[in-house]
Amino acid sequence: MKVVIMGCGRVGAQLAGLLDTDGHSVTILDTDAYSFRRLPPTFNGIALIGNGLNEEVLKKAGIEEADAFVAVTQGDNRNVMAAQIAKHIFNVPKVVCRIYDPLRQELYNTLGLEAFSPTTIFAQMLKEQLES
Amino acid sequence: MYIIVVGGGRLGYYLTKALLSEGHEVLIVEKNAAICERIVDELGSVCIRGDGCEMATLAEIGTVRADMLIAVTGDDEDNLVACQVAKHKFNVPHTIARVRNPKNETIFKKLGIDVTVSSTNIILENIEAEVPTHPLIHLLTIRDKGLEIVEVKIPPDSTTVGKPVKELSLPQGSRLALIIPKEHKPRVPTSDTILRDGDRVIAVTTPESEEELRAALRGA
Numbered sequence: 001m002k003v004v005i006m007g008c009g010r011v012g013a014q015l016a017g018l019l020d021t022d023g024h025s026v027t028i029l030d031t032d033a034y035s036f037r038r039l040p041p042t043f044n045g046i047a048l049i050g051n052g053l054n055e056e057v058l059k060k061a062g063i064e065e066a067d068a069f070v071a072v073t074q075g076d077n078r079n080v081m082a083a084q085i086a087k088h089i090f091n092v093p094k095v096v097c098r099i100y101d102p103l104r105q106e107l108y109n110t111l112g113l114e115a116f117s118p119t120t121i122f123a124q125m126l127k128e129q130l131e132s
Numbered sequence: 133m134y135i136i137v138v139g140g141g142r143l144g145y146y147l148t149k150a151l152l153s154e155g156h157e158v159l160i161v162e163k164n165a166a167i168c169e170r171i172v173d174e175l176g177s178v179c180i181r182g183d184g185c186e187m188a189t190l191a192e193i194g195t196v197r198a199d200m201l202i203a204v205t206g207d208d209e210d211n212l213v214a215c216q217v218a219k220h221k222f223n224v225p226h227t228i229a230r231v232r233n234p235k236n237e238t239i240f241k242k243l244g245i246d247v248t249v250s251s252t253n254i255i256l257e258n259i260e261a262e263v264p265t266h267p268l269i270h271l272l273t274i275r276d277k278g279l280e281i282v283e284v285k286i287p288p289d290s291t292t293v294g295k296p297v298k299e300l301s302l303p304q305g306s307r308l309a310l311i312i313p314k315e316h317k318p319r320v321p322t323s324d325t326i327l328r329d330g331d332r333v334i335a336v337t338t339p340e341s342e343e344e345l346r347a348a349l350r351g352a
Contacts, residue, residue, distance in 0.1 A: 053209060055235065071234040077185055080216075084243050103187040104213070107221050 001104045005029065005093075006074035006082050011098070013038035015070065020045050027061045052082045052087030055089070071097035076104060083113055100101045134198045136224075138184030138214045139205030140167045142229065147204060148178060159193055185213045187221055187247065195222040204230040208240075215245050246255070247275070268346045271334070281309070281336055284349045288329040289349030298323035300348050303341035310334040 001108040003022045005012050006031035016028045017040040026045030028053045029117035030036065036047045050057035052071065063069065069086035076099045084099035098112045104119035133158045135193035137144050139161030145251075151158045155317065159254045161184035162168045171179040182189035184203065195201070201218040208231055215227035228247045234256075237243050240248045272281040284294060292300060295307060301327040314330035327349075337345045 034279070053236075055239070075209065075215040081209040081212050085239060088242055089239060101186060104185070104217065107187065107217060111216070111220055 001025070001067045002062060002065055003027070003068045003070065004052075004058070004061045004086075006056050006069070006071045006079075008035040008038060008047065009072065009074065010038060012039075012070075012072045013040075015072070016045060017043060029057065029061055053058075053078060053085070055085065056091065058085065063092060066090075066092050068092065068094040076100050080104070080108060080113070080115075083115070087113065098119070133200060134194075135159075136161065136184075136190075136193065136195060136198050136201045136218070138201065138203040138211070139230075140164070140179055141206060141265070143204045145171060145175075147202065149175060152178065159194065161189060185210055185217060187217060190217060190222060192279065195224060198222065198224050200224065200226040200228070202230075204226045206232065208232055208236045209327050212236075212240060212243065212245065212342040216243070219246075266335070266348060268315070268342060278338055279336055279340060282342060282345070284333045284346055285336060286327055286329060286333065286350060290327075290329070290349075292327050292349060294328050295327055296323065297321050297325045297327070300327075300347050303337070303344040306335055306337040306341055306345045306348075308333055308335050 003019055003024055003026050005016050005026065005028045008028050012028060016026050019026050020043050025073045026047050027048060028045060029050055031051050032077050034048050039047060046072060052058060057072040064085060069092045071082040073079055079099060083095050086092040087095040094125045099117055100117045100119050105115045108115045133153055135156050135158050137148050137158060137160045140160045144160055148158050148160050149276060158178055160171060160179040160248050162183050163183055165181055168179045168181045169221045179191060180193055195218055201215060201224045202323050203214040205211055211229040215229045219222040226246055229240055229245045231248045231250045232252055234253045237248050237250050243326065254275045257270050260266050267284065269283040269284055270280060285308055310318050312332040313328055333344060333349055
């Protein structure tokens, strides 16, 4: 599977490493080259400097042949916009994004975007942990 | 009308001032407390501190009854999300997004934003229009029909000078609407109208065929 990941933060880098280990072809994007230090030393994929909101950059990252796109930058709105570009303009079959704000996450889910809110998931996890 | 303006920068500020003077009910949503305070000082209590992309903020200011939401922050993605939330969550009938990167205009349209205004393109066109040698000036875009009205100036060395309009190979869908000669009064061209050096031709065209129109009018 060919995957394009936007945002090489802790989550993005970790995910890139996991997918790479499993033998998937991974391209990871970030606007700051310094972020790529988070990638595991064994990473075989491509690390590309550029803004995932830019169609040219996405094309360079191979979005047209990608099977999946993941948006995990720090900005909810950036993730939302990039995910919509991937889904509606490049017709990537599987698009997933992170939206910290639970309300916005709910809305975009109803609009057909596969979005996860770490806020909701983690709060729920903590609650279960405390109650167990 | 009740109009919500997201972003209290220079554009948001002057837009609000203009809308208020037209008698509308206007509210600015601005993240930055200092900017908010300054707007309230100058325009009265028309600014609330908050994130215009956040549903809680929009719910609090009664976005459900808003007739229009205009997003004019400096970040395209924020403008996109503010408009989408307003449209899909609060059923705001009209949403307008400012677009800074001209490339995003088509993306926004595909993602369902009613109206986009590209500040960069507008400034660019205005400056270009002031460059005397600029071959084609955009005067107006008719978005819903995919048409634009442009001005093409006929330079003295153009191969079309002295030719009648019927001999020009105008692209399909392009029509000449008016010719403004250097000295005489403007006239509506017929097929026999002769092009003269210095004529300014006002034409209706599509964005795709504007290059072809320019070539047809000035000689390639």
